[in-house]
Amino acid sequence: MENKITKEKIEKYSKLTSNALEIVKKSIIKGKEKHAKEIIDMVSNYLSDSQHFKKKEDYVNAFAALNYAHGWLDSGVRLDIFKVNNDKLFTIK
Numbered sequence: 677m678e679n680k681i682t683k684e685k686i687e688k689y690s691k692l693t694s695n696a697l698e699i700v701k702k703s704i705i706k707g708k709e710k711h712a713k714e715i716i717d718m719v720s721n722y723l724s725d726s727q728h729f730k731k732k733e734d735y736v737n738a739f740a741a742l743n744y745a746h747g748w749l750d751s752g753v754r755l756d757i758f759k760v761n762n763d764k765l766f767t768i769k
Contacts (some may be wrong), residue, residue, distance in 0.1 A: 681735040689742045690726060696749050696765045697723070700758040708757040715752040719745045 697719050704712040722745035729738035750767040752758045760766050 681739045683730065683733075683735065686726065686730050686735055686738045686742065689739070689746075690723065690730075692765065693719070693723060693742055693746045693749070696746065696762075699760055699762065699765065700749055700752060703758045703760050705757060705759050711755075711757045712752065715748050715757060718748045722748070 697716065700712070701716060722741045726738045726741035726745065729735070729741060749758075753760055753766045753768060761768065
């Protein structure tokens with residue numbers, strides 16, 4: 677049943693995105709701090725939203741929030757706000 681959104685899948689991707697968030701916090705390109713803060717705040721909010729939906733057993737919205745969160749991280753990488761080299765966690769040019 678890989679095509680189902682489960683509590684376990686939410687937990688797996690929540691950890692993955694949380695780890696990616698911690699990496700970007702240490703990888704802000706000098707002069708991009710303002711934009712980095714905006715992205716980090718958005719990711720943190722979406723992670724929080726995901727946990728809220730998970731507690732309500734609304735796994736579809738929990739998973740959607742995680743996808744938005746990670747999309748923000750990838751956007752920051754692609755826009756040269758964060759300097760990372762982990763192509764397993766991020767979409768790197």
